[in-house]
Structures are given as C-alpha cells and as structure tokens.
Amino acid sequence: MKSKGTAHRPLSTVRRRIVALAGGVGGAKLAHGLAQILPPEDLTIIVNTGDDFEHYGLYICPDLDTVCYTLAGLANPETGWGRVDESWNVIENAARLGGPGWFRLGDRDLGTHLERTRRLREGHCLSEITRDFCKAWGIEHTVLPMTDDCVRTIVETGEGDLEFQEYFVHRHCEPRVKGFRFDGIETAEPAIGAREAIAEAEAVVICPSNPWVSVDPILRIFSPLLSGEGSGVRVVAVSPIIGGETVKGPAAKMYRELGIEPSALAVANHYSGLLTGFVLDRVDALSVKDIEVKSLVTDTLMKSAEDRRRLAQDVLNLIGDL
Numbered sequence: 479m480k481s482k483g484t485a486h487r488p489l490s491t492v493r494r495r496i497v498a499l500a501g502g503v504g505g506a507k508l509a510h511g512l513a514q515i516l517p518p519e520d521l522t523i524i525v526n527t528g529d530d531f532e533h534y535g536l537y538i539c540p541d542l543d544t545v546c547y548t549l550a551g552l553a554n555p556e557t558g559w560g561r562v563d564e565s566w567n568v569i570e571n572a573a574r575l576g577g578p579g580w581f582r583l584g585d586r587d588l589g590t591h592l593e594r595t596r597r598l599r600e601g602h603c604l605s606e607i608t609r610d611f612c613k614a615w616g617i618e619h620t621v622l623p624m625t626d627d628c629v630r631t632i633v634e635t636g637e638g639d640l641e642f643q644e645y646f647v648h649r650h651c652e653p654r655v656k657g658f659r660f661d662g663i664e665t666a667e668p669a670i671g672a673r674e675a676i677a678e679a680e681a682v683v684i685c686p687s688n689p690w691v692s693v694d695p696i697l698r699i700f701s702p703l704l705s706g707e708g709s710g711v712r713v714v715a716v717s718p719i720i721g722g723e724t725v726k727g728p729a730a731k732m733y734r735e736l737g738i739e740p741s742a743l744a745v746a747n748h749y750s751g752l753l754t755g756f757v758l759d760r761v762d763a764l765s766v767k768d769i770e771v772k773s774l775v776t777d778t779l780m781k782s783a784e785d786r787r788r789l790a791q792d793v794l795n796l797i798g799d800l
C-alpha cells in the first residue's frame with residue numbers, strides 16, 4: 479500500500495480537526511471516544527446510511543441512531559444498538575397481530591422513527607433532521623448522514639440479492655456472500671456540510687466498522703475528496719478485525735466468503751491507496767512489518783468508556799506523528 483504523496487496540512491498541537499467515518503456499534507464507540515477528547519467544533523462524524531430501510535412505513539437509520547444514542551449516553555449497552563431501558567410492547571403487539579417481528583423496534587426507539595418519518599414526509603432532509611435530533615439529545619459534536627440521497631446496500635449472496643437488513647437481521651448473516659452493491663451511490667451527493675468538514679479536516683479517521691458494508695459506501699462518496707489532487711488530509715483507519723475475528727458483526731465471515739483471510743493486514747489492504755496511518759491490536763503485532771503505512775499497535779478492544787477514550791487518544795497521537 480502506498481502512502482499518499484501530497485503534502486499534509488499542518489497539524490497544530492492545540493487543534494485536531496477530525497472527521498470520523500462510522501458505521502454502527504464499533505464505529506459509534508470510537509466516535510464516542512473522540513467526542514470525549516475533542517471539542518464539538520473539532521469533530522464531525524459522517525455515518526453510513528446504506529443500511530437504512532423502511533419498516534412498518536417508518537424510515538429507520540440504524541447506524542445514525544446507533545451513533546447518536548451512543549454519543550448521547552442513550553444506547554443499549556447489551557446490544558450496542560437501540561435504547562437503554564427499552565421495552566418492546568409495540569413490536570410484540572404488532573407481531574401478535576401477524577406483523578413482522580424480526581426487526582425489533584423498541585418502544586422508546588420508535589419515537590425517533592416516527593418523528594424522523596413525519597419530518598421527511600414534510601420535506602425536510604436527513605441531515606437537517608439529524609442536526610435537530612442531536613440538539614434535542616444534547617449532542618454537541620456534528621453528526622452527519624453520509625448523504626441526503628437514497629443509497630441502499632444490497633448483499634449479493636448464493637441465495638440471490640438481499641437488502642441489507644434482510645441479510646443482516648432477518649437471515650442472521652447466514653447466506654453466503656458473493657459481493658455487495660450500493661444502489662443509488664453513483665448519484666449520491668455528500669450531505670450538507672460533509673464536503674466542507676473534510677476540506678477543513680486535518681485527518682479523517684476510519685472507525686473500526688465493517689469495511690465492506692459500513693465504510694465502503696461512505697468511501698464511495700468521499701474518497702475523491704480524500705485522495706484527490708491537493709488533498710492534504712491524513713487518513714487513519716482502525717482495524718475492526720482482531721486476531722482474525724470481529725468483536726461483533728459479520729466482517730470476518732464476509733472476508734472468508736470472498737476468499738480473503740480475515741486479518742488486520744487484509745483491512746489495511748482493503749483501504750489501500752487511501753491510508754497514511756493504521757491502528758491494529760496487539761494480538762496482530764506481527765502484521766506490522768507487512769503494512770506499508772505508519773502503524774500503531776495498541777489495545778483496540780473497547781469494553782468501557784475509558785477504553786474508547788484511550789483508543790481515541792492513541793489514534794490522535796498517531797495522527798500527530800504522521
């Protein structure tokens with residue numbers, strides 16, 4: 479993998495203007511760590527919306543909600559998604575009446591989907607709605623959907639093409655993966671403010687989210703801004719693969735089914751050409767010699783809020799050294 483040849487924007491010792499690219503649970507944890515360190519004006523989190531879908535007529539944005547609930551301290555600590563202190567009366571009643579019960583919408587969480595759907599139908603865009611929700615939840619850092627346009631991740635499997643939530647939640651990631659498609663990505667524009675955030679950023683952090691389905695859709699929209707002529711932004715990724723496995727989710731299984739041995743090195747290769755720095759876990763320390771960008775070996779498991787903050791500080795330190 480080649481480090482980018484362009485001159486880097488100076489990284490001041492005081493300011494660290496960072497854009498984080500995040501999917502669901504793993505991405506939300508590192509975003510929370512960064513938010514514990516950086517002041518609101520220095521952190522923008524751009525979130526995957528390829529997993530969004532409509533269910534019971536409601537517009538659901540799983541990754542956006544996971545990031546926002548995590549930053550607001552409202553996330554369910556057991557699942558990582560959905561709300562803490564949740565109850566399930568509505569979905570259980572609907573399922574009892576014959577409705578689909580496989581996608582568990584909690585009673586508290588439902589309010590988010592109801593109000594988002596109402597506003598979308600009134601003509602407001604997702605970035606505007608997300609900004610208002612963040613304000614209501616007391617989130618001071620900027621959270622942006624990757625786009626206000628409709629992008630849908632399709633998982634191409636041995637059993638045919640499946641919409642992402644159908645594959646992930648309904649089918650428990652069981653069908654064998656052959657590839658991925660992001661319908662609508664060719665014409666999707668960056669959400670309001672995202673282009674500017676990247677233009678002003680000293681570094682972009684690719685959070686430890688699934689490279690195939692959480693990060694790739696974001697990169698399909700933003701990589702021209704990261705690797706284009708004159709782009710001086712550093713790009714650092716944190717591996718979601720630790721010791722050949724993922725903490726949560728199907729990334730390792732996807733690598734295997736696509737004929738690639740899942741490893742931190744495979745993640746670094748996945749982002750080949752974009753990276754200026756890479757962070758991997760201590761258990762994968764031996765891979766460092768094969769990674770062509772400056773790499774930091776550290777503890778990447780985030781079990782506590784303190785782990786998130788510590789990993790975020792490690793990432794910021796690496797950025798400072800690049």
Ligand code: FO1
Nearest residue numbers: 502529539540543559560580581582583647
């Ligand atoms: N994930 C599940 O595994 N099962 C669920 O029933 C489920 C419900 C759900 C409801 C709201 C929400 O925002 C997320 C939800 N998720 C659920 C998580 C989510 O679908 C996935 O983790 C992401 O799409 C992958 O990042």
